[in-house]
Amino acid sequence: MSFEKLFSPIKIRELELRNRVVMSAMGTHESAASEDGRMVTDKLIAYHVARAKGGCGLNTIEVCSVDAASAPTGFLSIADDRYIPGMKKLCSAVHAAGGRVAVQLWQGGLAVASDPQAQILLPSDMPLSPEYTVPGITEERIQSVIEAFGQAARRVVEAGIDVIEFHCAHNYLPHSFLSGGINRRTDGWGGSFENRKKFPLACIQAIRANMPEGMPLFMRIDCQDDMLEGGLTIEEVIDFCKCAGDAGVDVLNISRGNILTAATVYEVAPVDIPHGFNVEPAARIRRETGLLTMPCGRINTPEMAEDILMQDKADLVVMARAQLADPEFCNKAKAGKLNSIKYCIGCDQGCYDYFCRCLEDPSLEHITCLRNPAVLEEETMALRPAPQAKKVLIAGGGIAGIEAADALYKRGHHPILCEAGDTLGGQFVLAGAAPRKGDFQRAAYMAAENIRDLGVEIRTNTPVTPALIAAEKPDAVIIAIGSKPIIPNIPGADSGCVVESHKLLAQKDVSAGKAVVIGGGLVGMEVAEFLAGKGSSVTVVEMKDSVLGELGQLRKIGTHMAMAQEDIQVLVNTTCKEIRADEVIVEQDGKERMLAADLVVMAIGSKPVPSQDLQDTCAEAGIPCYVVGDALAAPRLALNAIHEAYRAALSI
The missing domain is CATH 3.50.50.60 (FAD/NAD(P)-binding domain)
Incomplete structure (x- = not known):
């Protein structure tokens, strides 16, 4: 499959993108490591450069606060001129790598509560507890935030950024004003839908007034409000998008979800949510507004993206976590190297879950990815050629063993992958047998095919034993033999049923x-x-x-x-x-x-498969030995197993 539509250029105003793939904004928490907790860092630049080199059409920098008083730490800010140099440095680096950059302008509403010093701005009073109610934003602050959006746009333009995106989704302040499920005001900024549109439209107008005519303006918008009484309908969203188009918006980034209800599940949709769940709403919005449109949400294969474009349901496609999992996603897809892509499986373990943990645990610096341990460590954890090629015996053909073999081979080593059974994939394949988790199984099968394509030596029906280690005389051993079930001491636990x-x-x-x-x-x-x-x-x-x-x-x-x-x-x-x-x-x-x-x-639950005999054999022979995944401690997440296998491969 050639994916001709996906990798065809598109011109928006005076900007031409080399293809239709957009990496939307994803919180990384990396800015927490900067001087004031809100600045671009060298790691963030390397992260975006890797995706630009990987062929992405447009990299969107994560949400950037426009208002200083409500700018939380751990999130980027563009609320002051001092943030311009960092943005300019990032933009120049991405341009040098062949990519284009968008900045997402953001006022986080209730979401800034992660930082107790940040001012929470809401359209109307919202009780957070019996003791405390967040007061609605004043008229004066409304005007100052509108002005802040305009000034933020000015700074983005000064930094040389290619695209501005206005965030009008996910309970952030513009969406909160727009939604009847959140906006309870009784003045000219609330009540009727016409009144509720005023604030986000004023923000758009302020942004557009500070942009060159030829610079595109995108808008991220929920296609509807789920599980929120009185929330936005798709008909209201279409109405508003027409007005936004008249005000200067060029492209609609169609999303979904709110943090007030269980509908937050749609914001960073896990494997439980169907692939491309926003595509049909986006297609309707596109038809009825006439605006360029791109859906997001569980679009993780080039085949799916190409199909969306070929059916004329969108003009661009958001593939964000797909490029967390593999920064070379676009280049590999364009070259037809589909088995080599590390596909996002929608686990949410390294992206969303880690982000939430970062906000509470200072020892965690930034997000990561189950499939890609080098996220935001593109320089420190790159797979560079090893000084000396070594023979490495890998015990266990589950996902950890497969990923270790892949990393070792790419570094120039000679891995020998031994699996006691007759197939590869281990518990990752079994996980894929569970409802809605077919992505896990597919990822395991393709990862196995990838190492076969590379030419990795694979031996099935071959348990690693002390005798095999003695016979092979490897330079290093990685033990990834997993875990076995715990059988409780319950009367009848051994019965036939x-x-x-x-x-x-x-x-x-x-x-x-x-x-x-x-x-x-x-x-x-x-x-x-x-x-x-x-x-x-x-x-x-x-x-x-x-x-x-x-x-x-x-x-x-x-x-x-x-x-x-x-x-x-x-x-x-x-x-x-x-x-x-x-x-x-x-x-x-x-x-x-x-x-x-x-x-x-x-x-x-489960417990590690015993491997002390293998470890002792290695110790006696002076062979470096690495125990990873559930073989080390069980039960744990697949993220732990893959990351430990990757680090072992880097250490050899």
Whole structure:
């Protein structure tokens, strides 16, 4: 597939982009490391340069505060002239790499609350607790913020930036004014839709007045408000976008989500949300406004992007996390090297979850990515040629072993990947058998195909043993043999009706009228959905007071939304006491109850597969040995396994 439309140029006003791929703004938290916590850093420049060199058509710098009093730390700012030099330096570097740059102008509304020193600005009074209500913005501050947008645009132009994007989505102040679900004002800035449009339109006019005629203006806008009473309808959004077009907006970046409700799941949509979920709303908005349009949201393959453009549903395509996962995404797709792309799987572990953690934990500098440990460490963690080629024996053909082999090969080493079973991919493949997680399975298969394409030596049905290490005499060993299930000491746990969770997910044909799943972690809930999808009535038994404890916020929301559609009952604060032929005895709140069960699935966790004999063999022979992933400690996230494997490959 040639992806001719995706990689064709497009001209917007006087700016020509080399292709239709846009990396939209993504918070990195990297600016927290700067002098005042709001400036461009060298790491941020290297991050954007890598994506420009990788072929991206337009890099959008993350949200930039326009108003100094409400500018939180950990987010970029353009609220003062002192921020111009950093922006200029970033822009020049991206231009030298062949790319183009957009800056997203932002007033964060409620979202700036992550910094207690930042002023929260809302259109009208909002109670945050019984003791505290955030007062609505005053008329004077309304005018000052409008002016701030205009002055921010002036600074962006002075920095040599190619595109300005106005953020009018996700509960930030312009969207909050526009939405009837948030704006409760009774003066000329609220009430009717005509009044609610005034503030964002005034911001657009102030921005446009400070831009050259030939410079494009983009706008990020929600296609609708979900789960928000009185919120925006798509008809209102279309009406507003027509007005925005008249005011000087050229391109609509169609998004979705708000932080006031569970609809926040749509902002950085996890694997639970369908691919391209904004495409059809964006296509309608495009038809009815006549404006250039680009949808975002779970568009992670070049095939999908090309199809959207060829069906004339959009003019550009937002592929942001796709380029977190692989900065060379565009170049690889254009060259047809599809197996070599490290595809975003929508896990949210390194991007959204890490960003939230960064706001609370100063030891975490910035976001990362499960598929790409070098995010924002493009210089410090680059795969540079090794000083000396070495033979490296890798035990385990799961995703950690595959990624270690890939990194080692690219550094010039000779990896030998040994897998005890007959296929590669390990638990990543099994995870892909769970509902909505096909991206995991596809990523594992393509990663395996990639190392085959490279010519990596792969030996299946070959467990690594002390004898194999002695025979091969490798220069280094990486142990990535994963974990095995914990089987609890419960009467009846060895009966015929009991199956371990991973074995169940590996089966294609499963039939059970009534099933009980012991364990309400991620794997347990995936098993519950897997069985419910095949017609079973499922009860999940969890000792703790909640399920899905290891999941981040958005994946947890997505999973709960899906579970609500299935025949799944969850019992928390409940202990399994005994398993019998057709029932499970549990205790909840000091009382025993019986659960009918044709099938019982154990999903209470895992422990590392023992590898001390391999480690001892390496120590005796003086061979450097690296234990990674669940083989080191279990259970953990795939992000941990891949990052440890990558660092091991860098160390050899």
